[in-house]
Amino acid sequence: MAILRYAFYRFGTMLMTLLVVSVLVFAIINLPPGDYLSNQIAELKASGQSAGVAKAEFLRKEYALDRPIWEQYMIWMGFMPGPHGFSGLIQGNFGWSFEFDRPVSEIVGDSLWLTVLVNMAAIVFVYATALPLGVIAAAKARTWADYTSAFVGYLGLATPNFLLALILYYYGRKYLDIPIGGLMDPAFEGQPMSWAKIQSVLVHLIVPTIVIGTAGASAMMQRLRANMLDELGKPYVETAIAKGMAPSRMLAKYPLRVAFNPFVADIGNLLPSMVSGSVLVSVVMGLQTIGPTLLTALKSQDMFLSGFVLMFVALLTLIGTMISDILLVMLDPRIRYEGRDA
Amino acid sequence: MTPLLSVENLSIGFGRDEPVVRDVSFEVMPGQTLALVGESGSGKTITCRAALRILPKAAQIRSGRITLNGEDGPLALNQLGERQMRSIRGNRISMIFQEPMRSLSPLHRIGNQVSEVLWLHRGASERQARKAVLEQFERVGFPDPERAYNSYPFELSGGMRQRAMIAMAMVAKPDLLIADEPTTALDVTTQAQVLGLIKELQRETGMALILVTHDLGVVANMAEQVVVMHKGRVMESGSAAAMLKDPAHPYTRQLFDAAPEIPDVEAVGLPMPQDDLILEMKDVSKTYTMRSGRGWQADKLIHACRGVDFRLARGKTLAIVGESGSGKTTAARIALGAEPPDPGGEVLFRANPEAAPLTVHDMSRAQRTAFQRQAQMVFQDPYSSLSPRMRIQDAMTEPLEIHRIGTRAEQRDKAAEALERVGLNADMLKRYPHAFSGGQRQRLSVARALMLDPAMIVCDEPTSALDVSVQDQILTLLEELQEGLGLSYLFISHDLAVVARIADEVAVMRQGLVVEQAPPETLFHNPQHPYTKALIAAQPEPDIDRPINLKLVALGAGAPDSWAEAFRFTDSVIPSLVEMEPGHKVRCHV
Numbered sequence: 031m032a033i034l035r036y037a038f039y040r041f042g043t044m045l046m047t048l049l050v051v052s053v054l055v056f057a058i059i060n061l062p063p064g065d066y067l068s069n070q071i072a073e074l075k076a077s078g079q080s081a082g083v084a085k086a087e088f089l090r091k092e093y094a095l096d097r098p099i100w101e102q103y104m105i106w107m108g109f110m111p112g113p114h115g116f117s118g119l120i121q122g123n124f125g126w127s128f129e130f131d132r133p134v135s136e137i138v139g140d141s142l143w144l145t146v147l148v149n150m151a152a153i154v155f156v157y158a159t160a161l162p163l164g165v166i167a168a169a170k171a172r173t174w175a176d177y178t179s180a181f182v183g184y185l186g187l188a189t190p191n192f193l194l195a196l197i198l199y200y201y202g203r204k205y206l207d208i209p210i211g212g213l214m215d216p217a218f219e220g221q222p223m224s225w226a227k228i229q230s231v232l233v234h235l236i237v238p239t240i241v242i243g244t245a246g247a248s249a250m251m252q253r254l255r256a257n258m259l260d261e262l263g264k265p266y267v268e269t270a271i272a273k274g275m276a277p278s279r280m281l282a283k284y285p286l287r288v289a290f291n292p293f294v295a296d297i298g299n300l301l302p303s304m305v306s307g308s309v310l311v312s313v314v315m316g317l318q319t320i321g322p323t324l325l326t327a328l329k330s331q332d333m334f335l336s337g338f339v340l341m342f343v344a345l346l347t348l349i350g351t352m353i354s355d356i357l358l359v360m361l362d363p364r365i366r367y368e369g370r371d372a
Numbered sequence: 373m374t375p376l377l378s379v380e381n382l383s384i385g386f387g388r389d390e391p392v393v394r395d396v397s398f399e400v401m402p403g404q405t406l407a408l409v410g411e412s413g414s415g416k417t418i419t420c421r422a423a424l425r426i427l428p429k430a431a432q433i434r435s436g437r438i439t440l441n442g443e444d445g446p447l448a449l450n451q452l453g454e455r456q457m458r459s460i461r462g463n464r465i466s467m468i469f470q471e472p473m474r475s476l477s478p479l480h481r482i483g484n485q486v487s488e489v490l491w492l493h494r495g496a497s498e499r500q501a502r503k504a505v506l507e508q509f510e511r512v513g514f515p516d517p518e519r520a521y522n523s524y525p526f527e528l529s530g531g532m533r534q535r536a537m538i539a540m541a542m543v544a545k546p547d548l549l550i551a552d553e554p555t556t557a558l559d560v561t562t563q564a565q566v567l568g569l570i571k572e573l574q575r576e577t578g579m580a581l582i583l584v585t586h587d588l589g590v591v592a593n594m595a596e597q598v599v600v601m602h603k604g605r606v607m608e609s610g611s612a613a614a615m616l617k618d619p620a621h622p623y624t625r626q627l628f629d630a631a632p633e634i635p636d637v638e639a640v641g642l643p644m645p646q647d648d649l650i651l652e653m654k655d656v657s658k659t660y661t662m663r664s665g666r667g668w669q670a671d672k673l674i675h676a677c678r679g680v681d682f683r684l685a686r687g688k689t690l691a692i693v694g695e696s697g698s699g700k701t702t703a704a705r706i707a708l709g710a711e712p713p714d715p716g717g718e719v720l721f722r723a724n725p726e727a728a729p730l731t732v733h734d735m736s737r738a739q740r741t742a743f744q745r746q747a748q749m750v751f752q753d754p755y756s757s758l759s760p761r762m763r764i765q766d767a768m769t770e771p772l773e774i775h776r777i778g779t780r781a782e783q784r785d786k787a788a789e790a791l792e793r794v795g796l797n798a799d800m801l802k803r804y805p806h807a808f809s810g811g812q813r814q815r816l817s818v819a820r821a822l823m824l825d826p827a828m829i830v831c832d833e834p835t836s837a838l839d840v841s842v843q844d845q846i847l848t849l850l851e852e853l854q855e856g857l858g859l860s861y862l863f864i865s866h867d868l869a870v871v872a873r874i875a876d877e878v879a880v881m882r883q884g885l886v887v888e889q890a891p892p893e894t895l896f897h898n899p900q901h902p903y904t905k906a907l908i909a910a911q912p913e914p915d916i917d918r919p920i921n922l923k924l925v926a927l928g929a930g931a932p933d934s935w936a937e938a939f940r941f942t943d944s945v946i947p948s949l950v951e952m953e954p955g956h957k958v959r960c961h962v
Contacts (some may be wrong), residue, residue: 270477272426
C-alpha cells in the first residue's frame with residue numbers, strides 16, 4: 031500500500047514539475063524578438079501585399095498573439111478562455127502551425143507514437159544488451175571476455191551514429207534484405223493499423239533501434255560492470271559463497287540486485303538524451319519521429335509547434351524519472367522504509 | 373579420537389610472492405574450541421578461510437593438507453572440486469564474519485537469507501525452512517522471531533545482526549563453525565552476550581569451533597586449545613589453560629604484556645584536582661531532530677547529550693567511556709567547538725592558569741583562531757585521517773601554514789622535531805602515508821596534533837583500530853607526552869581496560885547521560901551503577917579463572933528500565949548525579 035501511496039504522491043509532483051516546465055518552455059519559445067506572424071507581417075508590408083497582411087492580422091487575433099504574454103500563456107495552456115473559449119493544451123488543442131498552415135496535432139500525428147515506439151525499442155535494446163554483458167564482464171573481470179566486451183563497447187561509444195546507420199543499412203540490405211530508411215513501407219503511411227503495417231514497422235525498426243541504442247548500451251554496460259565489481263568485493267558476497275551457493279545463482283541474487291539501482295535510476299536520463307540525440311539520426315535515416323519536426327519548428331520560430339514538441343519531450347522525461355523512482359522504491363527496501371520507526 | 377579437522381603443513385601464497393602462511397599445522401577435535409590468535413597480518417584469517425576454500429583470487433594453497441573427518445570418512449578439502457566444496461560450505465562447515473553490518477545483503481529479508489542455507493543443503497521447502505529458521509531465531513535470542521524473519525538487516529542493531537549471522541551459520545547444524553573475529557565490531561556488553569550465546573549453542577549441538585581473534589581475553593573465555601600465529605607461522609600451540617598461565621614463546625608473552633587489563637585494585641583513587649581547570653563543560657545538552665520526512669509523522673528528537681558536566685584539570689586526563697550511541701563523541705565535538713550545545717549549556721576554556729576563561733561557543737574570530745591552536749584532536753582511524761596524496765611533511769606543516777606561523781624552514785624543523793618526539797625519524801618527512809604501518813600512522817596523527825603546541829588534545833578512540841601491541845605503544849607515547857609537555861587529554865573510548873591505564877577520571881555514559889563518574893581506581897574498586905558493573909563484567913580478561921560474568925552483564929546492559937529501581941530513568945524522569953564519596957558520582961534516586 032505504501033508503494034501505491036508513493037506512486038500517487040510521485041504522480042502529483044510530476045504534474046507540478048510539468049507545470050513549471052510549461053512556463054519555462056513558453057518563456058523559451060517567446061525569447062527571440064517577435065513571433066512568426068509579426069515577422070511575416072513585416073515582410074509582407076515591405077513588399078506591399080496588403081491582402082496577406084490582413085490575413086496575418088486576423089491570425090494574430092485568432093491566436094491571441096496581440097495580448098500580454100502571461101495571457102498568451104494561460105490561453106495556450108487552456109487555463110483561460112481565448113478568442114474561442116477554453117481551448118488549450120489541457121483541452122487537447124495543441125495549437126496551429128503557421129509554417130505548415132495546419133493544426134499542430136495533424137503535423138505531429140503519427141510521429142508522436144512512432145517517437146515513443148523507437149525510443150522504447152532503443153531502451154529495451156540498451157537494457158537487454160547491457161545487463162548480460164555488464165554482468166559477464168564483471169564476473170569474468172580481467173579475462174578475454176571482459177576485454178572483448180569493453181572493446182566492442184568503446185567501439186559503439188566512439189562510432190558516430192549516422193556512420194553506424196549507413197554501415198548497417200548497407201550490409202543489412204546486402205545480406206539480410208532489411209529495408210532502408212523510414213519507419214514503415216511508404217504504402218502504409220496514413221493507413222489504418224493492420225497486421226501488415228505492424229510487420230513493416232517492426233522490420234524497419236531493427237536498424238534505428240541498434241543505432242540509437244548502441245552508445246547508451248555500452249555506457250550502461252561499463253557502469254554496470256563497475257558497480258558489480260564494487261559489490262563483488264563486499265562481505266555479503268563472501269557470506270553467500272560460504273553458504274555454499276553456486277556462483278551464477280549467487281551473482282544474480284545478491285550483487286546484481288544491489289548493482290541494479292543505478293541501472294534503474296538511469297531510465298529517466300536515458301529518455302531525453304535519446305530523443306534529442308536521435309534528431310540527427312532521424313534526419314539521416316528518414317525516421318518520421320518528432321526530432322526532425324522540432325528542428326524545423328525551431329528554425330522557423332513556429333512557436334506553437336516547437337512549444338508542443340518541447341512539452342512532449344519534457345513529458346517523456348518526467349514519466350521516465352517517475353517510473354524509475356517508483357521502481358527504485360519497489361526494489362530497495364532501504365529507500366522504502368526510510369523514516370519508518372525501526 | 374580422530375580430529376574433526378586437521379591442517380597439516382599448510383602454506384599459502386599470493387602469486388609468486390613469499391608465502392603468507394607457512395607450514396601451519398593444527399587439529400580441531402569434535403566439539404572443541406580452537407582459538408587462532410594473532411595480530412593483523414599474522415595469516416590467521418587466511419588460514420581459516422583455506423578450510424572453506426574462500427581465499428582471495430590471487431592466493432593459492434601451495435602445499436599441505438586440510439582433512440575433514442566426518443561420518444563418511446576423511447575428505448581432503450584442499451583437493452575437492454568446486455561442486456563438492458559447495459556441499460561442504462554452510463552445511464558441514466559454516467562461517468561467521470567480522471562485520472555484521474556488511475555481511476548480510478542489505479536488500480533481502482533476514483529470513484530469506486537464513487532460510488537459503490536450508491533450501492540449498494536440505495532441499496527444504498519454503499514452509500519447512502521457515503519453521504526451522506524461526507526456531508533457530510528463537511534459540512539465538514530474537515525476542516520476536518516472526519518480526520526478525522521479515523526484517524531487513526538495516527532495521528536491526530549490530531548485535532542482532534550478528535545473532536542473525538549465527539543463526540544462519542547454525543541452522544544447518546554444521547560439524548564445525550569458523551568464527552572470524554565475530555565480536556570485534558561489537559560493543560563490549562554485546563560482545564559478552566554474543567560470546568555467551570556461541571558457547572551455549574556449542575554445548576547444545578556439540579559442534580567444534582575455530583575462533584579467530586586478536587583478543588587474549590576472548591581466548592580465555594572461549595577456547596580449550598590455542599594456536600598463536602605471527603607473520604604466517606605458528607609460534608606456539610597447546611591447551612589454553614596451560615598457555616594462559618605460562619606462555620612459553622616470547623611472542624606470546626609479549627602479547628600478554630601488551631593486553632590491557634582492568635586492574636584488581638584495593639583502594640579508592642584521588643579525585644581530580646579542581647583548582648586549575650583547563651576545560652569546563654556546564655550542563656551541556658545536545659538534541660538532534662530526526663525529520664520523519666513525512667508530513668503526517670512527528671519529527672523525532674534524539675538526546676545525544678543530556679546535562680553533561682565535565683571538569684578537566686590541567687595536565688590530567690578525563691576519559692569518557694560508553695558504547696556506540698552513548699553520546700561520548702558528541703560531548704567531545706562540543707568541547708572542541710565543532711558543534712554548539714543546546715541553549716543553557718556552556719563550555720569554558722582556560723589556555724593557561726592566569727587567563728580569563730573563554731566561552732568556546734561565543735568567541736571572536738581572533739579568539740577562535742587562538743583556541744583552535746590550543747585544542748587539537750587525534751582521530752580513531754589512522755588510515756583515513758591522513759590524506760594519501762600529501763607527503764608527511766605537507767600534512768604536518770599544514771596547520772602552521774593555516775595559522776601563518778614561521779618560515780618554511782622553521783616549519784620543516786618543527787615537523788622534524790615533532791616526528792622525533794613521537795618516536796619516528798625526521799627523514800620520514802618526504803614519504804607518503806601509505807609507507808607507514810597503522811601504529812606509525814597513529815604516531816603521525818599525534819605528531820600533527822602537536823604541531824601547534826596545543827594545551828589540550830581530544831583523543832577519539834585513538835587506539836581502537838590498532839593491534840594490542842601497537843595500542844600499548846601509543847598509550848605509552850601519550851603518557852610520555854603528557855608528562856613532558858603538560859598536556860591535558862579528553863580521551864574517548866569504549867574500552868575500560870585502556871581507560872584504566874591512562875585516565876585520572878572516568879565518566880561512563882549511557883544514552884547521553886553520565887551514569888557514573890569517578891577516578892578509575894574507585895570505579896573498578898567500588899562500581900555502583902549496574903551499567904558500569906556490566907561494562908566491567910563484560911570485559912574479557914586474559915585469565916582463565918576470571919570468566920565473563922554474564923549475569924552481571926545482563927543486569928546492566930539492557931535498557932534503563934531493566935535496571936534496579938534506584939537507577940531507572942525515562943525521558944521525563946532523570947535522577948541526578950549523587951556524590952557517594954569524594955569524587956565518585958552516581959546517577960541514582962536516593
